[in-house]
Amino acid sequence: MPTTGVPDPSGDRRGDDAAASGRGAASRTTLAWSGDPLLGAKFAIPAAPRALVRRRRLLERLAGAADGPLTLVTGPAGAGKTTLVASWARLTEPTTPVAWLTLDAHDNVPGVFWAYALEALRRALPDLPRDIGAPACSDSVGRSLLVRLASALERLPGPVVLVLDGLEKAAGRKVAASLEFLLEHTGSRLRLVLVSRVDPLLPLHRYRAEDRLCEIRGPDLAFTPREAEVLLRRHGLAPGGEVVRRLTDRTEGWAAGLRLCALALQRSPDPDGFVRSFTASERVVADYLLAEVLDAQPPATRDLLLRTSVLDRVHPELADALTGRRDAEGILARLARANAFVEPVADGSWYRFHSLFAEVLRTHLRSRQPGLAEELHGRAARWFAGTGRTGEALVHAAAAGQWPYAAGETVRHLLVGPLLADGGGDGLAELFSHMPPDVPGAEAALVAAACRLVRGDTEGCRERLDEAGRWLRREEGRPSPEVRLTHALLRLLSEPGQGGDGEAAAAEETARELAGLMEGLLPARLEERPEIGALRHHGLARALLFAGRVDDARHASADAVAACAGGATGPVRHRALGMLALAESAAGVLGAAEDHAARSLADADRHGMLPDRRSGAADLALAAVAFERADQDTAHRHLAQARACPDTHDDPLLAAERTALLSRLELAEGRWDAALAALGEGGPASSSWPAQRLALARSAAALARGDPEAAASSVHGTGDGGPAPAVALAFAHLAAGRTGRALRLAARADRSGRLGLPDRVRVRLLRAHAALLDGDLAAAHELLAQALEAARAERLRRPFTEAGPWLRRLLDEPRQADGSGVSASWLTERRPGGGGAPAHTEALSPRERDVLACVERMLSTDEIAAELHLSVNTVKTHLRSVYRKLCVSRRREAVERGRQLHIL
Template sequence: MPVLPRTLVSRKRLLERLTDSTTGPLTLITGPAGAGKTALTASWANEGPAPGPVVWLNVRDDDNAPGVFWSYVLGAFRFHRVPLPDGIGSPVLADDVDRSLLVRLSSAVAQLHRPVVLVLDGLERVTARDVASGLDFVLGHSGPQLRLVLISRVDPLLPLHRYRAEDRISEIRGAELAFTSHEAAKLLRRHGLSLSEESVGALTGRTEGWAAGLRLCALAMQRADDPDRFARSFTGSQHVVTDYLLAEVLDALPPATQNLLLRTSILERIHPQLANVLTGRDDAEWILAHLARANAFVEVTGDPPWCRCHPLFSSVLRAHLRSRLPGLEPRLHRLAARWLADNGRLTEGLEHATATGDWAYAATLLIDHLAVGRLLTGPDTHRLERLFSGMPTTFPGAAPALVAAACALARHNAPAGWAQLDRAQAHLGGAAAAPSLGTRLAHTLLLLLAGGEEHGSTACATAESLAHRTRDLMAEVAQPCLEQHPEIEALRRYGRTGALFEAGRLGEAHDALEHALAACTTEVTRTVRYECLGRLALIESVRGELRRAQAHAREGLEAAEEYGIPHHRRTGVCHLALAAVAFDRSDLQSARHHLDLAADVSGMAHDPVCAAETAVLRARLELAYGNIQAALAVVDTAGGAHAEQSALRLAETRSAIHLARGDPAAAIGALRDTGGMPAYAVSLAAAHLAAGDTERAARLLAGLGQFDRAGVTDHVRILLLRAQAAVLDKDFATAEGLLARALDAARPEQFRRPFTEAGPWLRHLLARRPDLGVTHSWLTERLADAGTPGSAGDDSLSVPAEALSPRERDVLRCAAHMMSTEEIAAELYVSVNTVKTHLKSIYRKLSVSRRSEAVRRARERKLL
């Protein structure tokens, strides 16, 4: 039995496994060289939990002959003082053993008073089937008194499948032998080293818990000036590890196997066919399978026939490749890139294509495989962006320029994207040969996504033309290839929406976004889905569809978290939409919170529409708190927006600020012609009404027809302006009817802001109709930011609620104690139907629909 080193770490979890497993007939411990198999078993034998005496035999190469092997087994029994009868005898011939001797040995072991544990260490050296069959025979005929422990780098020739089927074997494999970070820290302390948790974790991860590697590193760190730095920067190239792996593993392999390992060391995962390509041979499958069986630091992954080398072994092999075969590595990377790309593993292929800085080849590979969209959407976008992050932005060629453009657009940097597309166009125009289909498709698609300097109807027409050209090019692609890239169609549909959105054609943009969202059905389109949800939410918030906006924005934020979209790839639009929803519901604190979160995303600065919408919300927030000059400064700072939607929203906001400061003329001057847009006409009508020009305001409102193009926001504002005009004409009946319609339209969305901004006339009108205040208490209850002059507190429309009867208060008190309807009935000595009637009345008076809301509302109003 080997002598245990003083630095041995007692690993309780594995010792307990061994103790449990030796209650059965066979325990198999396998793992690569240096995995700690022998040390574990010797530690277990020395600590005394074995069920009986331990007989230990270190198997050597010359023990492969049956007679020699069994002679040493019998000698081991005698050496460890396990009594066997003298009549058993010994083998006569080295190459053979008499079956009767094995019968006598089995019988003698079966008659022992205590079980005996026979440990055979290094059984991989025994390749003779006669030895294996003899072991199987003795184990099967010794009864429960023989407990066999086999230590080997490979599975022995025993019929393991039968033992597994009969539940007569326990196995401890290499993965279980790996040291945990906690065990590695104990090992390092045994060597007099005290490292930080971060350093221990880095070293354990790099070695993958390989026992010999950790011990060799510990020995090296004892001589290092800075052990922590050694651990964090350890790469496996240190000579202590290199020497061990070369001597114990690589040098023991045949030349053909060594050549295969050297050439495939550039791969993270090895496929037999790819290995054949790199070696020019056709026997890689057999060699790799043999290495995996031999635990020679090669293992089959969960996706056979793919396998992998231990990272430390790979790093040693790569260093050996560069010294033994200099200049070969770039060629191997290119061969691997082509094979991987052609076999559906493009990202892995690009990792090899970019490894040597061959940017022209890498970019061409991406473009020709129609995968430029993968830089914009999908689970590999971050990896691809990282791969091309080292490519110079001025690297010549159309393909590199297109890749650089896609990277810029992925970061929401449209100006940089346009510059790269101009470079690509220059290269394409000067090329002697016609560009490939992949190049033309990538160029057209990226032009569509980047937009351009045109605005309004011209931009929409250009986008529509580019979308048609993209579809025509897609028709030239083979259908199976197109089916592998659903992101192209999703991006094509999404690309149409930008121009519509900027042109203020919100209804068409909304429909186009829903059409794009319908194409986002796979994993590779998930970033497009996130973008669509944010844009839908923003449009819906502008149109006053607050519930849908909130749902889409929250869904978008959840998608960003679920998909792991990094911060620099996010747009902030979802938070911007939630800020708009909160503002329109007069929750100013939440509006400011979400607005700050939106502004924290770098992509917002590159989106003119979102930048303008951010300015609009910030200005309106300042206005809500009474800071008129600050609000005007926000709008003035954001000036110069060219997109029609942006210009419209900023002009409306500037007009609202002038109205708040009592300057209707300036409010009118801030608005030019209506451009046929309902929101613009509504703002202009409000300004004329404030100026006393009711006739002009009426004409503007009459031109809006039956609101066929107006959203909830414009619908409510139009009704309120007509109600205001009716109040000015002393037509209170008409005004009350219009107000009731406006409240009904706003109630589903809890749309408060148009009412809180309407002015004193609305308070007087509500005072004439207190029933409206009771029915619409969602509006008249005190708002979230109440209390500060000039804030939402002054926006509250305090209308007394209809009083609750004493019995209704009793029912509400019971409901507050979470009592059921039946329990309330029993408590108050009334029928269940009576309780239900009281609850319905309470819901009506408090303008709620659920018991929990009634209790909350009653507490807010001090009714409980």
């Protein structure tokens, strides 16, 4: 290799540079001012590590980037910068000369830097002219030397690549200025590749605007799961996909972290267990980060890093509050520029630490200053609360163990509303699940009650509400409006117990109290928490339905739906629509029930609600509608979907409806014993709607088995729950031969304003049967015609399918002398394919017709979205609506049904 000539300081000089002529070989590899030799190892391309992963995506970017004048590769320590560029350089060297220089802290002065840079270029370019010269002193380099070097490089027959590895160690302004000069005056011959932890002091903004800069930064260097898998295999490991994913997520693709973990995994007897329990406290990772990052910082910076490690994200003002100083803004900005595992987020005023680095800092803080973390969490809680970030304030208050403060802030900001609305309150329920049971104060008891209600523990909720009441009576002064409002809301949502008008009246009174408390709040507070008004109507609707006041419950549910506005109330709207649909299905308003249930499910889909957060009310309503229309298959499907929702097990109202529906379906399919077994043992007599629904199902099963006495006894004690038990009792008496008593009960039920459509039709059928038994064929026909006319609009079939053989005989019997009979053709209409569902079809919207037309053309979902300029999710929503309205489950069936109905 050629050597760099270094002039004798006493010889001819050009400024501060000496001519490179007539010097001995020994002097050519030394520094002019000290005589120290140049270190040859600094010019060697680093050897490939034993487990090198060739990262093709980055090598190709470097290959394209090196055609331009400047390539910048930056990232934190251990990101794989040098390994990547060295891999590329070894591939590039055979076709393009690559001059490599590894810099250290002593290269931070221009003379030393350019002495080494010239030697690197001479080793790569044996024909580089020898009259360029060399620096004569350490702290400066003359312009003439740079001019001669630029001129020599410009005359090269082809380009040369100069790689400067570790440029942050030579980050002075003079070095940067000389590099800028060289870039501007070498044409296309010099191609700089700068490898650094920090951005050099070059006009990068101008280079970007002129398209002269290619950048590969920390996020680009992060390993993908596929690359991480290759790396682990190179270490002799055979990881599963889940292990790779966990490890990649945990390290955020940090190259050094993955390599250190691979070494630790080689020594671990349980690699999967290692990954599951892996934290940054693993010594191999912690030692690296402490030595390479934390210990390299000045004391003030180390203190800031340790104190702010308790945060998920850091704001300079918050950091100042935790450190007691006023220099956080500059320190954080410097750390981010230095790629010291600190990076800006959001609008640039916030920062985050690499997750592993944050864990190391937290562990170091706990070991060096026990108890300080809790104090810092407490300070952070107050800072977040003071800036209106209540959610983050609560997280830190909990971490500090300041539960009374956390509960007080929760109640003061009416956060129980969102908590009850979406079943979690963005993690609020999980946060307070760690609160000890003996935390004093009414607010703590109220929050605990809300958390229990969210988990379906109504009894536990009432216990904590009682405790809150005792605190409120014990505390001096009048409770705040927020405390009283929270207490009233929780009472309303947990009150129904045994049902009956007494509890319904209590719920109505609580709802009025709640409305008055809401009026006492500033309108802006209520606008922040729209869930509270919606929950008030929904809680009242549930209490009314629990008491059997179905029509009142429908009105209250409709009010709850109307009170829902915006995304925050989406979960309440989902539940309110489901409750409305359930009440409508009980009243026999099947079309409206089907529509509202479908809207409830669509809301759940739109808000991405998981099954454990959904209400099963809508699916129960759809199951009830299908059952009333004699479509057992659809009823079973929706019942199975409802059973996947926790509230159909936790809420006695929905649990009773689920059980009753299952029993009725078993009965409809001739399994009498299974129908009774589904109901279990009969509970105490009660007039609540859930008890009534179970009693009616038990009565129907007993009657189907031919036991009218058991059928009658099943509904005794439930008469206060409305006219439905009277109808069931009338059928039992008719089956027992007590026709007069049956007719009197039926007449009394018929006069009730609370009689639903199914029971109204059943009463007509009972009277028709009685007339037939009495030999009055004309009256029987007239009553049957009334029943059919009442049921036709909703396609209500169940009362007819359960009526018994006498109905078929009456339908076949001529009604008039001319032979005409009762028209019941709609009873036997079936959907295409003989599925047994009614042929009733809801009209498609214009957009749904467009989607169906695209389906007929066999377009995919993506193609339909592109043609109609819709999102894919919107197309899927329209398709689900089309399937529901056409009573089909597949694309082909939808097209066939559309053609049959002349939609296509």
